[in-house]
Every structure is written in structure tokens, then in C-alpha cells.
């Protein structure tokens with residue numbers, strides 16, 4: 001009997017694209033196996049009215065898929081690493097992280113070529129406190145308003161005229177074939193990305209040796225170490241994707257450079273830290289400690305309490 005693998009994924013077009021991407025890579029490596037995609041609607045997809053950061057619980061988008069994995073209804077789960085909480089549930093593990101797409105945030109507008117061109121009180125759509133804080137730091141005259149929904153929904157709300165501009169991850173737009181909607185790619189000095197942004201992670205049961213072996217050739221070691229460093233920082237800070245926390249690790253020769261940021265949602269205080277090293281976990285802890293020394297823990301506690 002040929003081996004059959006069931007991939008669990010969210011049902012959004014971007015998530016399904018990512019699952020298809022994993023399926024294609026698996027079949028390239030192992031032409032003898034069969035792969036099925038099982039798409040699920042998660043609570044993060046249905047609770048569209050509340051602002052993302054106000055919804056309780058971590059891992060809104062991944063919980064239901066992890067349940068299916070633990071209950072053996074699927075064999076692997078494909079996630080945007082950005083949405084994956086710092087800690088995996090018992091018995092599950094991120095086995096492979098694939099080569100990263102563009103890590104940057106994209107400025108998308110039908111009327112303005114660059115955020116510099118936005119007039120006072122222009123409405124910018126973003127539901128991420130991380131994007132809000134960095135935008136308001138540089139452009140305190142703007143209004144940042146909540147914007148939820150999948151990529152197509154957000155673009156539609158822009159096109160309907162509800163916003164002067166919106167900010168999205170470049171990776172999602174590129175994967176969906178929507179690169180032509182990117183008006184301007186924000187430099188990482190303007191908008192440091194979210195932990196794990198642009199990276200696809202594949203989760204499996206720790207004790208499922210056969211599946212883990214099949215996944216090994218899909219992993220990109222450089223991306224894996226960068227995302228580990230970012231997640232190590234986030235774990236110390238107790239951060240998740242709803243908090244104004246950003247991090248990006250990049251290889252510079254034999255070393256990684258990890259930049260981290262914690263900000264107040266209004267962008268009035270923005271803490272930065274940076275370190276180099278080759279041990280991802282230690283590097284993350286170093287940058288987290290440097291942020292804590294500047295008051296990061298208090299900022300995070302304040303955001304959690306509001």
C-alpha cells in the first residue's frame with residue numbers, strides 16, 4: 001500500500017495555497033505517496049467582528065487544526081509561522097520550516113504611492129498592533145483603523161474606499177499572485193515584520209516517525225534557524241501575534257543578526273534591540289533581555305490589560 005498523508009489547513013485561499021505548496025513539494029520528493037488536503041474553518045476565520053488583538057487565547061488560527069492532528073484526523077498541519085504560538089501542545093512539533101518568502105510588509109493604496117504621501121487624518125487599515133505602532137511612530141498624523149478578514153476581503157475594503165491605504169504581508173500577496181497590488185514594500189527599518197512572517201511551518205505528531213522522515217527534505221535550515229531565533233525572543237517576552245512585538249533574523253555570513261522591537265500601540269515608545277550569534281535560542285534570549293532592560297515587559301503587560 002502506498003503511503004497516504006492527510007494535510008490539515010485553514011480554508012482561506014492563502015492557507016490552501018500553502019497546503020498545495022507543501023503537497024507539491026512532498027510529491028516532488030516522494031512520487032510514490034498520495035497526499036490529501038483537508039481544509040477547516042477555524043475560530044479565527046469566523047470571529048471576524050472583533051479586533052484580532054481583543055480575541056482571547058493564543059493561536060486562534062491553529063487550535064482547531066492542532067486538535068485534528070492530535071486526534072489523528074490529519075497527519076500534518078501547515079501553518080503560517082506568524083500564526084503559530086510560541087509553544088506547541090503536548091505531542092506535537094514543528095518538524096519543518098520551508099524557505100522564506102519576502103518577509104516585508106506591503107503598503108497597498110489606490111491613490112498614494114508611499115506612506116509619506118498620506119495626508120493628515122488619512123485612514124490606514126491594519127488590525128496588527130505591531131504595524132499600527134510602527135506606522136504611528138513615523139506618521140503620528142495618520143489614523144489607523146481595524147481591518148480584518150482574509151487577503152481578498154481586505155483588498156476589497158480598500159477598493160470600496162473605506163481606507164486610504166492598507167498594510168499587508170508581502171508574502172501573502174505574492175503567494176496569491178497579487179504582487180501587482182503592492183504599491184510599496186516597506187523597508188524593515190520602517191516596519192519590522194512579525195515573528196515568523198513569510199515562513200511556512202509544517203507540524204506533525206512527535207511520535208509519527210514515518211511522517212517526520214517524509215518532511216525532512218522540505219526543511220530549509222537557514223530559515224528554520226532564523227525563525228527559531230525570532231520565536232525564542234518571543235517566548236521570553238510572552239509575545240504572540242496580537243502584541244506590538246516584531247522580530248527579524250537574517251544571516252550575515254556565518255552569523256545571524258536578530259533585530260527585535262516592542263512598542264506601545266500608539267507608537268510613542270518604540271524599543272529596539274539587536275544582537276549577532278549562531279545559536280538561535282541564545283540569540284533570541286539575548287535580544288529579549290535587551291528589550292526587557294528597556295522596559296518591554298511593562299509595555300506588554302499594559303497592552304494585555306487593555
Ligand SMILES: NCc1[nH]cc(CCC(=O)O)c1CC(=O)O
Pocket residue numbers: 080081082083167168169170171172196197198199200
Ligand atoms: N495573520 C494572518 C496572516 N498570517 C500570515 C499572513 C501572511 C503570510 C505570511 O506571513 O507568511 C497573514 C496575512 C497578513 O498578515 O497580511
